[in-house]
Amino acid sequence: MAELLSATEIQQMATQVPEWSVEGKTIKCLKTFKGFVEAVAFVNQLVEPAEAAGHHPDLEISYNKVTITLTTHDAGGLTKNDFAMADKISSLS
Template sequence: MATPLSPTQIQAQLAQLPAWTLKNNRIERIFTFNDFLGSIAFVNQLVGPAEAAGHHPDLCISWNKVTVSLTTHDAGGLTQLDFDLARQFSNL
């Protein structure tokens, strides 16, 4: 099981991911696209990294926006897994 990060560690990690925000013990980012097809295409790109990491985001899909939320449920908070996956998603 992954180890939860301390508040100091979380803030240090967030400083390296400026587009992500901390909300209710999870990190979140809203990705914006031109249309629904762009949103769905992006979601499909998330599958490979998420499966490879064995760690899956919570997603909210709207017409031209995808909200990605990450937390490590079995650790009860944010872990390095969340930040590693956020970095991969940010680079897509």
């Protein structure tokens, strides 16, 4: 199991993924697209990297907006895996 990060480590790692915000034991990102089709296409891009990492985001689609939430459920909070996945997701367009 991945080790939980300290509050200091979380704040340091959060600076590396500026479009993500720390919210309790999660990090979140809101992406806005032209329309629903583009939002779903973006979500489909997440499948391969999430499967490869064995780390799956919680997703919410609302028309042209996608909210992505990451946490390491089995560790009970944020780990390096969450920030690594956030970085991968941020590199997608």
